[in-house]
Amino acid sequence: MLQSKLFYKTFKENPKEAEALSHAFLIRGGFIDRAAAGVYTFLPLGFLVLKKIENIIREEMNAIGGQEILMPVLASKENWEKTGRWTSFEELFKLKGQNEKEYALNPTHEEMISPLAKKFVFSHKDLPFHLFQIQTKFRNELRVKSGLLRTREFLMKDLYSFHSSQEDLDKYYSKVEKAYFKIFKRCGVKVLKAFASGGSFSKYSHEFQAPTEAGEDLIYVCRKCSVAVNKEIKQDKCQECGGAEFEEKKAVEVGNIFKLGDKYSLPFELKFKDEDGKEKLVVMGCYGIGLGRLMASVVELNNDKNGIIWPKEVSPFDVHLIRIGRAKKVRDKAEKLYEDLQKKGFSVLYDDRDEISAGQKFAESDLIGISTRLVVSEKTLKQNSAELKERAKNKICLVKFSHIYQAI
């Protein structure tokens, strides 16, 4: 992509409502735009990051047998009444159609996937299965804050699993936990597993908390085993190892996993005939990751004072190729490099602009934070191998042709 054609614009000033660093950098770098309070557009740069995150999640969900579907936003009132959540779920957006029919905007999809599963499950042979989607959700929040960290409309990956026994659910729950750690690691976000409140079926659920000052949650990290617990259910001793010393940290909840048991199969009469011929309730689990919140967390944990430093796997482009100067020699080298890199399968943002100073180009590049930067200038064309290798180590690579590929 030629930078002269990219639809973006960087801003020097932090947006006035910005409370979190990720909010400021994502707006200032032209990744997102605020459409209304707690409602954001993903601009081309932000959309590229979003797709990278989405694909990482998709790969890891497929790897544990998840099958992808897409459920609607509009939910009929009837199903939300069945679970009692039409009135008890405070943040439910409600609306009325021309036909006077009432709908909710799904903030989560148990009320939709349970009656769906009911049409497909009859016998123990139909179990287990695991369905996920990456889809837009809504919460009628009284207050929003911190850019993508708390919004009224947001993208979620939600996975639902259906089992014939608690043992089978337990086994799958552990699989999902491992997949979640992989996802967050690939995104460059260090997370802690935290105990959270469960339901009638299971004493605890678990959250994946990314410690950062921008976080709204308070967690208590066991000094012995590094497993955390959220504020709500903190006890004297660690639920994981019995340790008694904790460190208080602010954190962002980027994911959670929950053993639902029969909480939803009961009201929807989601049953199956077991091997013993008896009718039983399907045992369910649900597992969420907020994509926008994860993107913001990536930024919170990967930056310096000048801007974002995207981890490789979620960088909007593989390479930021910056040409400094207009000399024919420099231009030719840069253009050849742009073609070559793309032929090798790298995605490249090429700063081809003539009217922008070197200082401005570097400042923008620092802010946008593509994971690898290549600079072509008259100076770099003269540098020797040792100098270039040294610079490549620092990720800001002033390169000759021969050194590029080892640097990326």
Place this chain on the structure above:
Amino acid sequence: MLQSKLFYKTFKENPKEAEALSHAFLIRGGFIDRAAAGVYTFLPLGFLVLKKIENIIREEMNAIGGQEILMPVLASKENWEKTGRWTSFEELFKLKGQNEKEYALNPTHEEMISPLAKKFVFSHKDLPFHLFQIQTKFRNELRVKSGLLRTREFLMKDLYSFHSSQEDLDKYYSKVEKAYFKIFKRCGVKVLKAFASGGSFSKYSHEFQAPTEAGEDLIYVCRKCSVAVNKEIKQDKCQECGGAEFEEKKAVEVGNIFKLGDKYSLPFELKFKDEDGKEKLVVMGCYGIGLGRLMASVVELNNDKNGIIWPKEVSPFDVHLIRIGRAKKVRDKAEKLYEDLQKKGFSVLYDDRDEISAGQKFAESDLIGISTRLVVSEKTLKQNSAELKERAKNKICLVKFSHIYQAI
């Protein structure tokens, strides 16, 4: 994918509300599920087709310089009031937040993208640009019908283009028209360009109409040039060539393109400074394709009495590999084939089920309609080359190893 693990179920009976063949086949084949009237879930098979269609559209939009973004569903009342459409757009879903703030669910995004563009456009140097998204839209329809053909919630690709002059818009409009013909062709849907009513800026807009009995629209196709006109604006003579004889056809509108001119740049004061130093209004175009409606049209136009016949590019899998019989020799061949095909990069649905009869397997395969079918049975292992080649021509391939790859 092993068919024994795929989350799907076929149904023998047409759903009672099914008015269109595509509706019946998509429900009966386990591609979609009705969540509420006019609101559907894409199940794994349907989701795979949806992704194929999405990627075709994305490729063709990127090829004409479209940059992908993602705008929200929630729109602030304020922007819809600016264009007068808060009250004049009848099918607008409206809702209220906890903060008493009113929102619309975007049925189209001019009211969102125009104020967005305003933050990024200042000079003629910032133009042209072309932004698109593939996103969920809402229409508060009084009546819905025919499955995915008319729904309250649907996926749209909407592209918006921004220009400094009408000439530049005209040039881009033609590019989009060509891209649209490519998209529909790749999806296996023959479409006609049809004149439709324009606005104050442009006398006509254009629709892409797929002739089929399931269509809600009436179009009049010029016998001379095959360009159509919709009922609303039909005159005595063809707008394209002056021809005077028409054939009336039912059709589904799968796309439209529209020269907006300054219809939205005026209320949002979307201006730029031109080379001559004068402030001018940005000239806009908008271009839509309904993904669900396109999927249904693919089915309307590619089927036989037993089910769907997906065109290759939008088939949920590349190959349906069907094993008939449980003999070790047959099982080994089928499994080897399953591995080999996947290694070669083909996506394969492998009917590995033991308890299902050959007849049932073929009936399901006919209904689901994957573009290429390979059958492994004791009989096929004995057939000679000529027989197999003949069958390969008819797409239903009873194959030996050596004949497979040329058949796909």
